[in-house]
Amino acid sequence: MRIPRHLTKIIAATLGILLVVYVAFYFVFLDLIVDYWWFQALRFEGYFWLRLLYRFFLSGAVTAVFFSIFFLHFWLAARYLGFNPNQDVLLDSAKRKRFERLADLFMSLSLKFSTPVALILAIAIAIPFYHQWETGLLYFFGGSSGIVEPVYGQDIGFYLLSYPIYLLIQEELLATAIIIFIMVAFQYWVQHTFIPSQSKEFPKAAKIHLAVLFGFVVLFVVWGFMLYRFSLLYVDRHEPVFSGPGFVEIRYQLPLIWLSILGFLAAAISLLFYYFSETTRTKVPFLISLGVFVSALGLQEVKFIPQLIDKFIVKPNPVRTQRPFIDHNIVATLDAYDLKNIDIVDFTVTLDPTKDIEAWSTRRRFENIPVWDREFLSDVYNQIQSIRPYYHFLDVDEGRYLIDGFKRQVNLAAREMNISKLPEEAQNWENTHLRFTHGYGAVVTPAAQDAGNPIRWFLRDLDLSSTVGLEVKHPDIYYGMEDYKYAITPNNLDVVALSGTRPDPVIDAVYTGSGGIPIPSLFRKALFSFFFKDEKIFFSTNISRESRLLIRRNVVERISHLAPFLHLDKDPYLVVTKNRFYWVQDAYTLSNWYPVSKSAEDDFLDGSKEFNYIRNSVKITVDAYSGFTRFYVSDPSDVIIQAYDRAYPGVFRDIDEMPTELKRQLRFPRDLFYLQMKVYAKYHQRDPALFYQQAETWNFAEVRGKEVKPYYQTVDLGHCGGKEEFVMINPMTPINNQNLSMVGVASVMDREKCGDAFKKSITVYQFAKEVQVNGPAQIEALMEQDPDISAQLSLWDQRGSRVEMGRMIILPMEHSILYVQPLYLIATKTRIPELARVIVSIGNEVVMDTTLWNAFSRLRERFIKIQEDDTGTTFDPENGRPR
Template identity: 35%
Template sequence: MTKNDWFPNDDWFPGENSSPKRPFPSFPFRINKGLLVAGGAALLLLVLFPALAEFYTDYLWYDTEGYGTIFWTRLFARVPLFGAGFLIYAVLLWLNLSAARRNLRALYPEQEGLLGAKAAGFAIAAAALFLGVTNGAAMTGEWTMVLRYFHGTPFGEVDPIFGRDIGFYVFGLPFWRFLHGKALNVVFLCLVTAGGAYAAFLLPRNRDLASLSVPPRMRNHLALLASAGAFLWSAGYLLDRYNLLFSPTGVVFGAGYTDVHAELLALNVLAVLAALLGVSLLVSLLRKTWKFSLGVAGLVVVSSILLGGVYPAIVQKYFVEPNEFDREKQFIEYNIEATLRAYGLKDITLRTVTPDDSITWENVEQNRDTINNIRLWDHSPLLRSYKQLQEIRTYYNFSSVDIDRYAFGGQYRQVMLSPRELDLNGLQNPTWINTRLEFTHGYGIVMNPVNEVAGSGMPRLWVRDLPPKTEVPLTIRRPEIYYGEKPTSYIFVGTTVKEFDYPMGESNARTTYEGKGGVPMGSLFRRILYAIKFADFKILFSDVFTESSRVKYHRNIRERLSRVAPFLFFDHDPYMVVFDGRLVWMQDAYTAADGYPYSQPVSLGRGQTINYIRNSVKATVDAYDGTMRFYIADPDDPVLKAWSGVFPGLFRPLSDMPAGLKGHLRYPQDLFNIQSEIFRVYHMTNANTFYNKEDVWDRSSSGDGKTTLEAYYVNMRLSGEEKSEFALITPFMPVNRDNMIAWMAGRSDGDNYGELLVYQFPKQKLIYGPSQVEALTNQNSEISAQLSLWSQRGSAVIRGNMTVVPVGDGILYVQPLYLRAENSELPELRRVITSTGGKVAWGETLEESLLRLLGSSDGQAGSSFRPVEETPMRPARPEGEPAGLAALAREASDAWDAARKALREDDWEKYGKEMKRLELVLKEMQDISAQN
C-alpha cells in the first residue's frame, strides 16, 4: 500500500520518500519539570475540588439528616455498575480492535510502520477506554432498576398467558431487557469498529465493489461477531414474547387473540431461526462456505415479514374482526381483572341505594354532624381572602389551602388552613444579609372552619395574626416554618445576626434558631466547602459565623423527601398539621410500576405512564428542624418490600407514628383521582358490557363548558354507618349525560382508613347531577334577577364549586356564591344555594337557605354551629334629620370609619355589621340618585 492509495499527491504523507522532518523549535529558557508538574497538579485540583466539595457536602447533608446509609447505598450501587460497564465495554472493544489490528498486520505487512507503531496501540487503548468510561457512566443511571431486581419479591399473582409471577414483569423483565440491550450495544460497537477498520484498508484497493474480495481473516472475525449478534437477536425475540402482555393495539390493553395466536407463534419461530443463523455462522467458519448462512439469513428476513406482519394481519382481518367479541372475550376479562388488582380496586365495596326524592328537615337534624361540616369556602376565594387579610407583609405568602379535621370540645370539625411561608421575592431590599441570614423562615398558619362566616362575608378565622392568636384549644409553640413548599434557597442560622421572627408594629421580633436542623459549618474548612458549593464567597469572608452556625439547604419538602427516597412518587398536595405544639407537614407517597401485565396504563404527565400504584408510604417533615420520617401504610405492597430490602431501616411501621399525627391521615387525592378515573370504566366487570361500553361513567359535566368535577373532602355520615367520618368523595354521571348515577368515597378515619365505597343509584330513577342543579338555579327567577343586579353594579359574581352531600337517604346540593367588588381582590361569601328533589333555594347562610328549602317542623332552625354573621339594621336617623344625599354620605363615612377601626381591633363581628350598614347606605344613595 503506497501513499497514493491514501493521500494522492500529498507530499507530506509519512511513507516512503517523505520530506525531512522539521526540527522542533527550542525554547530560549530551561523548563523546570518540577514547576510543570506542580502547575499540572494545581490545574487538576482546580477541576476536581468543586466536584469533591459537592460530593462531601452532599454526604454531610445525608449524614446530618440521619440518612447517611442511604447516601452510601446509592453510591455503592453505582460503583459496581460503572465498573461492570467499564470492564465489559473497554475489554471487549480492546480485544476486538486488537484482533482487527493483528489481522491487518498479517494481511498488509507493507503497512507495518503504520499498524505496528506505538501510536496505533495507544489509539486502540484510548478508544476502548473512552467507550468504556462513557458506557459505564451511562449504566450508573439504572441503579434503582438493578437494586429493585435483586431485592424483588413475588406478588403472589401470575399472568394468564405464561403463568409467571407478576414480580417477574415488574422486577425481572426490565433487568433482562437492560442486560440484553447492553450486550447488543457491545456487539454492535465491535462490528462497527472492526468493519470500519477493515473497510479503510479494503475500499481503496477495490474501487469496484462488485469485485470486492474479503480475506478469510476478516471474514472469520466479522462472522464471529455476527454470530454473537444473531444469538442475541434470538434472545430478543424471546423477551419480546413477554412484551405482548403490554400490547396497546387490541380491543383492550394487553395481549389479544391475534397477539396470542399469531404474534406469539411468529416470535417463537423467529427466535429459533435467529439462533439457527448464529449456529450457521459458526459452522461456516469451519466449512469455509457461506451459502448456508446466507440462506438462513434470507429465511429470517422473509419470515419476519410474513410471520411478523402478514400472518397476524390476516388473522386479525379475517378471523378476529368478523367475530371480535367471541375471540376477545377471554382477553377482555384478563384486562378487567388485572386493572382492578393493579389499582387497588378489586376489594372495593359496592352498595346499591335508592335515594329519597328529597331530604327533609328531620334528615337535617339527624345529620347535624354532616350539615355542620359542609364546606362553604372554595380554595381559590379563600386563598384570596387569606392573602388580603393575613399575609400582613409583602414577604409572606400563602401558596395553597389545605383541608383537614380536628376535634375541638369533643366535636369533630372540618377546617381549612394555610401556612404563612416566607417569599424572598417580596423583600424590598434583598441583600445577602437579608436573604441568607435575617429573613430565614415563615411564621404560623391561618385556620378557619369550612362552614362559618364572620363579618361581611369574610371567613371566621380560628387561628390568625402574628404571633398566632387562636379561638380554639390549639397550641402552637413552634410557629416558625423553615421547611415548606416555598423555600428553595440556602440560609444560615446560629450566626451573630439575629433572625427576623415576625413584625411587631413599628419594630420587629428577633430570634435565634434553637433546633438541630441543618449542617454544622462553624469550621473554616466547611465554610470553604460551602463557598465553593454555592459559588458564594461571602461565606468565606463574612465574620458572622460561629461554632454553632448551621447551613440549611434542600428546604423544599418534596425535594428533601425525593433526595432520600427518589423511587417514590409524591402527591401534589402536602398538607400541614398542628401536632404537639409544632407544625408538621404530611406528605402522601406512592410506589408505582409500569410492568403489570394487562393492566390499563394511566399517564402522569411528562411522558410518564404507570399501570400499578399503591399509597404505601406516609411521610412527615417537621417545619422547624426538617426531621423526616417515612411510615409504611401498605405493608403488603411487593414494590415497597423490595425497597425496604434495598434500604433497611428507612421505613418505619405505621404503629410508630404518634397517635396525634395518625388522626390526621387522609385518603390521598392523586390516588383517588386515578382510581376514580379507572373505575368509571372498569366498574363494568361483565365482558360484554365492557366491550360495548354500555355503562361508561364520567366525572365531567356535559355541555360546551365540560369540566372535570374535582374530588372533595367532607365530614359526613356515610349511608349505613353510625357516626360521621372524614372522607374524599366524587360523583359519577353517565357519559354524555348530566344525571348522577353513583358516587365514590375514600375513607380516612380509624380502622376504615383506605377503604373505598361506591354507592350506585338505580338507572331507572333520575338523580340530579351538579350541572342539572346549576341549570335549575339559573331558571330560578329570584336568584337570576339578583345575580343580574349584582353584575350591573360592577360586582363580580363567583360561583363556588357545587358540593354533593348525601344526607340520610337523600342528596343535598350546596353551592356558595361570592361577590367581589370591581376594584377589589377580596371575595365575600354572600349567598348559599341549596337544592334537593328539584327544588332550589338560597339564603345568606346555609341554615337560612335550608330553612327556605325545607322549612322546619317547629318553625325554628335546629341547633348548629351558626355563622356569626347577622343582617345588621341601620341605626334610626334622629327625628327631623333630612334623608338627603349629604346626610347619607356622612353616614356612609361613619360606617366606613367604624369598619376600619373594627378591622384594626380584630373585631370581625363588628366589622361585618358596619360593612353591611355601609352597603345599605350606598344602596339608598343609589336609589335616591335614580329617582332624581
C-alpha cells in the same frame, strides 16, 4: 528571552495539575462534601454512602466486566497469532526462529493496541448502565408480587423489576458479542495474511474461538427474540377500545416469533456443522433453515396478512375473538391502578326524602360541610392575616381536628416568608440570609360557616390566638412551600426592631432547632462561600460557631434531592401539632412496565412521566422547624417500594411508627383519586362484552363547563356507628348526559376496627339506571330557574360587586342526594370574597338562606308541606311526624 524547555514543561504541567484540581474541587469534591454534611444533618449519612456505593459500584463493576470480556478475547486472539507454520518452516531452524520472532512481535503489538481499545469499548458499552443504575438496583433487590399475568404466566414483579434490565443487558451483550466476533476475526485474518510461511488453514484453536464467539451471538439473538415476545403485552394498536395484545398478536405474531427462534437456531447450528465439517459439506440444511427464519421475519413485517385476519375474522366477531384479551386488559388495568378492591354499593334514590331529612335534622351534621372553597380563602387569608408585607399564604389546605369535643373540618394555611414582598432596597444579603429567615404561624378557619357574618377563626394573628385551644410550641416555619434561599441561623445580628428600639419577637426569635449543617470552623465557612459563590459567608462577622446553614428549604426540592426515585404529589399539606408544624407529602412509585395495562393520560403530576402502574406507597413528613424528613411506607404490597426498602435499610419506616398527631391527618391524595376515577369511569365495566360496547362509560360531572374535581368532606357514612371520617368525594355522570351515575368516596379510616389505623379504601355509590338522579348541572339549572334566587343574584351584580359560585358539594344521605352550593360576593375595590348565601337542594327542591341549618330546615318544611298536600295528613314541623 527564551524560556528553557524544561521550565516550559514544568509550567505546563503545573497549569494542568491546577486545572484538574480546580475541576475536581468544584465539580466533584465541593458538591460531594456539602451533600454529605447535609445528609449527615438529617441522620441519613448511611443512606448517602449506600447511594454512592450502589451507583459507582454497579457502574464500575459493569465497566470492569465488559473490559475483562473484551480483553480476554483480544488476548486469546493474540495468543494464537503466528502459531500455524507450514512444514518447511518447522524443518528449517533459522526460518523457524525468524517466524517465531515475527509472531512474538505481532502478538506484543496486538496486546498493546487491544488493551486501550478494550477499555474504550467497555466504557462505551457500559454508558447506558451508568444512566440506568437504579433499574439494576431494583433487579437485585426486587421480589415477586404474587400476581401472575395470564398470557405468559410470569409474575408481575418480573415485568416491573427484571424485564427492563434484561432488555438493556441483552442489547449490550449482543453488541459486545458482535464487536468481539468481528474484531477477533479481523485479528486472525491479519495474522494469517501478513505473517509469512502460514499454512492455508486457520489454527484449530482459532476456529474454536470464532465458533464460541458465534455461539454467543446466536445465544443473545435468541434471548432477544425471547424477550421480544413480552413486548406484545405493551402494544396499543387496539386503542381506544382496549390496551394490550389482541387476537392478531397472540394467534398470529406470537407463533411467528417462535418460528423465527427455531429457524434462526437451525440455521446457526447447520452453519457450525458446515464450518467444522472435514468430510462432504452441504449447504442444504443451512439454506432451508435460513429460509424459514427469513420467512418468519418477513411475515411479521408484512401488513396485509394481519389486516386480512382483522378484516375477515376479528371485526365480524369482535367480542368473541377479543373477549379473553379485553378481559386481560380490564383485570390488569384495575390492578395496576389499585382499583380491584373497590366496594360497590347499590344506592337507591327515593322520591320522598322526608325520612332522610328527619335523620339529618341535627346541627352537628352541618358543622363539617365545606362551604368555603380554598381558592377563595387564599385571598381572604392574604388580605386579612398576612399582617406584614413579607408574609404570604401560598396555599390553603384542608384538615380535621378535634375541636369542641368532636371532629371538625377546617381550612388552614402556613404564614410563610416571602422576601420579594419587601422593598427592593431591603432585599440585601443580610436581610435575605440572616434576618428574614422564616415564616411564622398559621391560620385555621372552620370549613362550615354562616353567610353574612364575619369569618370565624380557630387560629389567627402573630400571637397565635385561638378560642378553641389550638397552640403550637414552635410556630416558626423555616421549611415550606415558598422558594426559600439558604439561611444561616442563629447569628450575631444586633437585636433591633424594624421600627423603634424594641426587638421583634417574631423575626428576632433565636433558632434553637437541631436542623441544618453546623458551621463550627473557618474551613466550613470557606467551603460554603465557594459552594454558593458568595464571599460574604466567609467575611461576615455575624456568623458564629453556633450558626447552622439551612439549605434546600423548599419541601418538594428537599424530598426530591433525598429520594429522586419517588414521584411527588403536587399538593403537600400542612399539619398542626402541639409542638410544631409539619408538612406531609404524598409520594408515588410509577412504572410503565405493567403488562396489558392502559397507559395513563398526561395530566397527572407534571405530565412528563409515562406510566401504566401507580402506588401511593410512601407518606413523607417534613418538620417545618428543623427540616427533619421521615419516610413512611403506606402501601407495603408495592413491589417497587419493597425493593427500595431492601436496598436502603433504615430509610423507610412502617406507617404505624408515624406519630399519632400526624397519622390522624393522613388522607387520600386528591390527584391520585382523580386519576383513579378517570380510569375507573371506563374500566368499571368488567364484562368484556359490556366493555366493548362502552354503553355505561362515565364522565366527571360538570358545572358551568368545568369538571367537578374530587373534594374533601368530613362526614358520617354509617360505617362506624356515628363516627365521622375524612373522605374524598367525586361525582360522575354518563357520557353526554347530566344525570348522576355514581358518587365515589375515598377514605383512609380503618372501617373494620373504626380506629386511627391507616387503611385506604374506595367505595362507589352506584345509582340504578332506571331512576333519574339530578346531576350538578341540572341542580344549577333549578337554582337559576328559582325566581327568588335569580332576582337576588341580579341585584347583587348591580352593586359594585360580582357574584361567584363556589364548588358544588354533593353528599349521599340514606336514600337521597344533598346538594350544597355556596355563593360569594367579591367587592370590586377590596377583592375580598364574602360568603353571602348557601343554596341547599334535595330532589327538585331548592332553598337559599344565610345558614346551612336554616336552609335545610326550610327545605324540610317544604317537603313536609308537599307530603301533607299529597296525603291530606298534617305533620308536625318540629319532628316531621304526623299529628
